[in-house]
Amino acid sequence: MTVVPHELVAGVLSETPDLSVSLMPLRGRFSLRLMPEGTDPAGEVLGFRLPTRIGARQAAGSREVVCLGPDEWLVVCDDADRAVIEQGVATLAASVPHALVDLSDRELTVMVSGSRATELLTLGWPRDPQSVAVGTARRTVFDGVTVVIWRDGETQWRLDVWRSFAPHVLDLLLTGCRELAAG
Known part of the structure; x- marks a missing residue:
């Protein structure tokens, strides 16, 4: 039996004063x-x-x-x-x-924003996020999962992730939010 720990419904998943992780509406x-x-x-x-x-x-x-x-x-x-x-x-x-x-049914989009958004992405992205200019995007890997990362602003990012890998990526991001909030 497959257990999906997230309902994968659009909305805010985690929010701290420095960081927000949201699942975006389907596009x-x-x-x-x-x-x-x-x-x-x-x-x-x-x-x-x-x-x-x-x-x-x-x-x-x-x-x-x-x-x-x-x-x-x-x-x-x-x-x-x-x-x-x-x-x-x-x-x-x-x-x-x-x-x-x-590819509409294959992927979901996760929005990561806030003053610690770039820091959060370093938990699973082997690339230096600062090397990606605002207004560009990259196909890359995030903790071994193929994603497209869009840099929308200095502190605003989107990750397009396959629906089947979304629970893994979301778990990593939400765990990272908790760790950054505690530190």
């Missing part, structure tokens, strides 16, 4: 794969220029995109916008070879 997300020459037509359909530098982000309204590799992007949108993106990108099929995969 639409897609993996978009295409050759570099397809970035301009795909960008027109999505409503913004696709960044070509790994880790670079773009946003337009509720849509965001991050370049994860030389031919790979993660597109995030409001859940209600998923069908529009699918239909728009489908119009490229005849002229731009691509793959668009809906």
